[in-house]
Amino acid sequence: MPSTRFTYAPAPESRSVVSLRPAYGLFVDGEFVEPRDGSMFTTASPSSEEVLAEVAAAGPGDVDRAVAAAARAQRDTWGPMPGKERAKYLFRIARLMQERSRELAVLESMDNGKPIREARDVDVPLAAAHFFYYAGWADKLAYAGLGPSPRPIGVAGQVVPWNFPLLMAAWKLAPALAAGNTCVLKPAETTPLTALLLAEIVQQAELPPGVVNVVTGAGDTGAALVAHPAVDKVAFTGSTEVGKAIQRSLAGTGKRLTLELGGKAANIVFDDAPLSQAVEGIVNGIFFNQGHVCCAGSRLLVQESIADAVVDALKLRLETLRLGDPLDKNTDIGAINSPGQLAKIEELASSGEAEGATRWSPSCPVPERGYWFRPTIFTGVAPAFRIAREEIFGPVLSVLTFRTPDEAVVKANNTTYGLSAGVWTEKGSRILWMAQHLRAGVVWANTFNRFDPTSPFGGYRESGFGREGGRHGLEAYLDV
Numbered sequence: 001m002p003s004t005r006f007t008y009a010p011a012p013e014s015r016s017v018v019s020l021r022p023a024y025g026l027f028v029d030g031e032f033v034e035p036r037d038g039s040m041f042t043t044a045s046p047s048s049e050e051v052l053a054e055v056a057a058a059g060p061g062d063v064d065r066a067v068a069a070a071a072r073a074q075r076d077t078w079g080p081m082p083g084k085e086r087a088k089y090l091f092r093i094a095r096l097m098q099e100r101s102r103e104l105a106v107l108e109s110m111d112n113g114k115p116i117r118e119a120r121d122v123d124v125p126l127a128a129a130h131f132f133y134y135a136g137w138a139d140k141l142a143y144a145g146l147g148p149s150p151r152p153i154g155v156a157g158q159v160v161p162w163n164f165p166l167l168m169a170a171w172k173l174a175p176a177l178a179a180g181n182t183c184v185l186k187p188a189e190t191t192p193l194t195a196l197l198l199a200e201i202v203q204q205a206e207l208p209p210g211v212v213n214v215v216t217g218a219g220d221t222g223a224a225l226v227a228h229p230a231v232d233k234v235a236f237t238g239s240t241e242v243g244k245a246i247q248r249s250l251a252g253t254g255k256r257l258t259l260e261l262g263g264k265a266a267n268i269v270f271d272d273a274p275l276s277q278a279v280e281g282i283v284n285g286i287f288f289n290q291g292h293v294c295c296a297g298s299r300l301l302v303q304e305s306i307a308d309a310v311v312d313a314l315k316l317r318l319e320t321l322r323l324g325d326p327l328d329k330n331t332d333i334g335a336i337n338s339p340g341q342l343a344k345i346e347e348l349a350s351s352g353e354a355e356g357a358t359r360w361s362p363s364c365p366v367p368e369r370g371y372w373f374r375p376t377i378f379t380g381v382a383p384a385f386r387i388a389r390e391e392i393f394g395p396v397l398s399v400l401t402f403r404t405p406d407e408a409v410v411k412a413n414n415t416t417y418g419l420s421a422g423v424w425t426e427k428g429s430r431i432l433w434m435a436q437h438l439r440a441g442v443v444w445a446n447t448f449n450r451f452d453p454t455s456p457f458g459g460y461r462e463s464g465f466g467r468e469g470g471r472h473g474l475e476a477y478l479d480v
């Protein structure tokens, strides 16, 4: 196939807006502090393997200090504070995030490997929008339809993954704070830097000490946080495996829990769908953020009569995607976040070939340093293949076909997950019928991966439980 890629001059975003510190402490009780019983680890750029900074790994004693600070702040300042006063702080954080948006976006792109275009246009504005949105709720909790006098739960222990580090932090912190809880946040080991920059913003917004605490570290730190007896509510986003372990460990403790876990979403294209629009939706569904998206449309279900045409159009479109330097504004596909994640994607892609699917990738060059995986399509996929069942969490699309709407529903629901789905068709009645029959927390119609702070998000079955976003997102942080 002839290449349809233009030659673009590089357009790198400057790193000068970010002032990296050589080492970062923990953010506890309003200050950056050295770990007492922890150690230090490094965080590196996945696109260049350059070490960006040393970061503290909180030990159990450090977690204890952070939880104690949060409990004090909840009891003495944040809990008793009128909602309209809490709102002012949240609005201030949102505005500061907007003011420092370029810095946040560049740092996110450096630490995570995602294209600057996405960090700049999606992660950071959406994160600020969550603070704006929940600031508006802080003095209206009694009118949220959750009872006449809802009360905060107490201290929230919040553990987030590496795919949307800042955005996930905002999803967790904003509703919790609006509802009068205080927070201890544990960012992922490979992407701690924007949570620490957010901690600087919290300082700049002059939040009372202890209201927000950030304890960096690996899985041990997360485990110590969720197990801490003074944590009243746990909110976790990450793998289904760790989510299940957390649920087991909390059984019988009376702690409140919400889990936002994995997915294996079906993106369903009917023969009357606007083809070019659907192809853009498929690309956005699976190649956005290198496919490191829990609700990624990783299973394309396409009606048999148009399957060849869709796959041909998709291949043509993938030939135009640019893979490379995440800080280049032309880049569509950035780096894979870690060598471990790259190995997982490679192993699952190999299993697809071994089980008999046909593998295809565009001819784009791959940089020598860093962790990269070309966008990949598998055709000839049977529902029993691992690539049709397991969450790959990478830029890999499995194409399956169907003949009737009933068959599409059966195949789409043939998964242990239930987070999201997409439907592409011109027929409104079919959209409604599909949405009623698909077992997924979110069903997008003629679009995909569209997020809004006013809209609840969450899953069924092994995708977890509880809703984040919207009025529903407050419920997880209130005693009603």
Ligand code: NDP
Residues within 6 Å of the ligand: 159, 160, 161, 162, 163, 186, 187, 188, 189, 190, 217, 218, 219, 220, 221, 222, 223, 224, 226, 237, 238, 239, 240, 242, 243, 245, 246, 260, 261, 262, 263, 293, 294, 295, 341, 344, 391, 392, 393
């Ligand atoms: P994890 O579920 O291990 O990580 C998510 C967060 O939980 C991280 O902050 C992690 O810390 C922390 N954590 C790890 N173990 C524990 C524990 N026992 N108790 C409390 N917190 C813990 O995901 P991984 O990063 O290891 O990714 C593995 C796979 O999970 C991916 O390949 C992908 O398939 C899936 N995944 C799905 C996500 C989703 O949103 N659906 C998000 C991330 C991953 P640390 O990073 O420091 O180890």
